[in-house]
Amino acid sequence: MQQPILVGDIGGTNARFALASRRDGKLNIEHFEKLAGDGFGSFDEALQQYLDQIGAEVSEACFALAGPVENQEVTLTNRGWHVSAGSLKESFGFQDVCLINDFHAMARAVPEFEYDSFDCIFPGTPKPGAPVLVTGPGTGFGVATLLSEPKGRWRVVSGEGGHMAYAPRTDMEHALARLLMRDHGYVSNELVASGSGLDEVHAAFCEIFGRPRVELTPEEMRERADSGDELLQTLIEVRALAVLGAAGDLVLANGALGGVVLAGGVSERISDFLKTAAARQRFVTRGPMSHYLEDCPVWLMREQVAPLIGAAAYYEQHKRT
Numbered sequence: 001m002q003q004p005i006l007v008g009d010i011g012g013t014n015a016r017f018a019l020a021s022r023r024d025g026k027l028n029i030e031h032f033e034k035l036a037g038d039g040f041g042s043f044d045e046a047l048q049q050y051l052d053q054i055g056a057e058v059s060e061a062c063f064a065l066a067g068p069v070e071n072q073e074v075t076l077t078n079r080g081w082h083v084s085a086g087s088l089k090e091s092f093g094f095q096d097v098c099l100i101n102d103f104h105a106m107a108r109a110v111p112e113f114e115y116d117s118f119d120c121i122f123p124g125t126p127k128p129g130a131p132v133l134v135t136g137p138g139t140g141f142g143v144a145t146l147l148s149e150p151k152g153r154w155r156v157v158s159g160e161g162g163h164m165a166y167a168p169r170t171d172m173e174h175a176l177a178r179l180l181m182r183d184h185g186y187v188s189n190e191l192v193a194s195g196s197g198l199d200e201v202h203a204a205f206c207e208i209f210g211r212p213r214v215e216l217t218p219e220e221m222r223e224r225a226d227s228g229d230e231l232l233q234t235l236i237e238v239r240a241l242a243v244l245g246a247a248g249d250l251v252l253a254n255g256a257l258g259g260v261v262l263a264g265g266v267s268e269r270i271s272d273f274l275k276t277a278a279a280r281q282r283f284v285t286r287g288p289m290s291h292y293l294e295d296c297p298v299w300l301m302r303e304q305v306a307p308l309i310g311a312a313a314y315y316e317q318h319k320r321t
Contacts, residue, residue: 004030005315006061006094008047009102009307012078012139012196013037013265017050018305019058020312027112027312029305031056043081044091051092059095061088062315064105064307066140068160072099078139078196098315102307103142104158106263107134109310110146111154113303118261121274122283124297126259133256134301135161135247137239138264141190145254153317162190167245169282172208173238179204193242195266205235222269239266240273244283248293252286256296263301271300 004019007029018032031054040046051058067077072085085097110132126132132146141162147155166187168177180187180200191197198218206213209231216224225232247260262274273279284293303309 003059004056005312006058007308007311007315008061008063008065009105009311010043010046010063010065010076010081010083011037011102012066012076015040015043015046015050016305016308017047018308019054019056020308022312022316027309029308032305032308037079037081043083044088047088047092060315060319061094061096062098062100062311062319064100064102064311066102066138066142069099069101072097074099074101096319098319100311100314101142101144101158103134103144103263104156105307105310105314106142106301107132107144107146107156107158107261107310108154108314109303109306110134110261110301112309112313113301113306115299117303118299118301119271121262121271121298121300122280122296124259124295126297127257130258131254131256132258133247133250133254133260134263135243135250135260136262136264137162137190137194137243137266139195141188141194141246142264143250145256146258154313156314161250162194162246163188164246164249165189166192166242167249169241169245172234173241175208176201176204176238179207189242189246193239193246193266194264201235201239205231218269236270236273237276237278240270240276240279241282243267243270244274244279244298247298248283248286251293251296252289257292259297259299261299261301263306267300268302274298274300 004021007020009016015035018029035046065074067074075082085099088097135143143161144158168174221232
């Protein structure tokens, strides 16, 4: 059996690490640890703590990071950490290190799971061989497209689709977009729907509703929304509609009739708002092309270790074969 691969999922909030190995055809995760990014001044510090904790020697590593990877270097979009594969090999003595985008890893994980392990948002019939869209908000807003290739191989096309312009449709959404444009100039889906933009969106809604802004955690916002707070109910609904609006646009752009897999912590927390009739209408309604999306299924990925599984699967396919 081959030696385990050290894998990591490094986002704007947390750094997750584990060892991954394939047994009986299935990738398994061991020695999983989640570390709060705020506790470390650099990626190297977080990685060193993890390696010290597990006390194991590893020679190969693949890290999925929330930022654009160029020449095996990346600066995290929502955290100032700079990571270089070459520097990691030199500092930690790895034989090989591979850096990929976090949603690239999330997308590559999808074939490693059975679809019945996902939460069904909208039922439908995936078109065989068609691309699968993997997208959704966490700290940022990730987008990747999964393509099947011969001999059971998979290719992922990833970019920065979360920074596409937000497309408001209702009067409330236009009011929100105007305030965000006034304060930020450019309004992206990431600003409206992701964790990194939540404070700005909350402030805008407080202005719309004529209420003083009170500092609230995402959990407190959800609790108040569930208790009937109209402002916060509207805030969550608008964010959910932004997610499905962006997903529908991306399916059109990529021909992703293999289905949509939503991912990210925000998607999980607002999953009930993603299942409403209004959310389905936002996903499907595209004028004369609405029929294109009517039978496209949408699922929700809830597996915390999915990007770790995806990083290992990517490394196996591209480095060990």
